[in-house]
Amino acid sequence: MEAKVRWLEGMRFVGTSGSGHDLVMDGDNPGSAPSPMEMILLAIGGCSSVDVVSILQKARQDVTDCEVEIKGLRADDHPRVFTDIELVFVITGRGVQEKHVERAVNLSMEKYCSVSKMLEKAANVRHSYRIVDLP
Incomplete structure (x- = not known):
């Protein structure tokens, strides 16, 4: 690359x-x-979202939207690296089962998302999810 x-x-x-x-x-x-540091947050969000959507589609979940809210906390002194990163996945769809969302998010963050795996060597990376059920 x-x-x-x-x-x-x-x-x-x-x-x-x-x-x-x-x-x-x-x-x-x-x-x-x-900024370059904002790009890092965008990279972890993009990388993990690709995984989550792919896994949910393979599980035949009716997902209509996936958004990840990302917050990064940086060190006060230089180099101002990220010390903490929090991701909240918001999955929207019809009848999306929580067990599938939990599995998809965990697989992405713990196995597949290379950006997350790289960043967790330097920062505390946490994740959670919410499901928005459409009628």
Whole structure:
């Protein structure tokens, strides 16, 4: 896997993934794009959500939406690494069974999500879920 980051102007940079996708990052606070540290939270949310949706679909659950709320707490001193990350998965659907959601979230966070497994070596990563049942 490869990537490249190029300076645009100010504290704005464009990253290009090995698969050719571009994204802008901004080191200013507030900036005009996500900061690199915000991108880490987005990465753990994206990685784990892919797993959760895939597992729930394979379990034939009628999922209409998956959202993950992510909070990251950083150290006060430099380097300001994440010390705690909390993810709350909000699964919406019709008749979605809790046992399947619990299994999907646990499998993602404990086995499949490589971003989570990497970050838990440096931060306390916690997760939970809520189910929103549609009529």
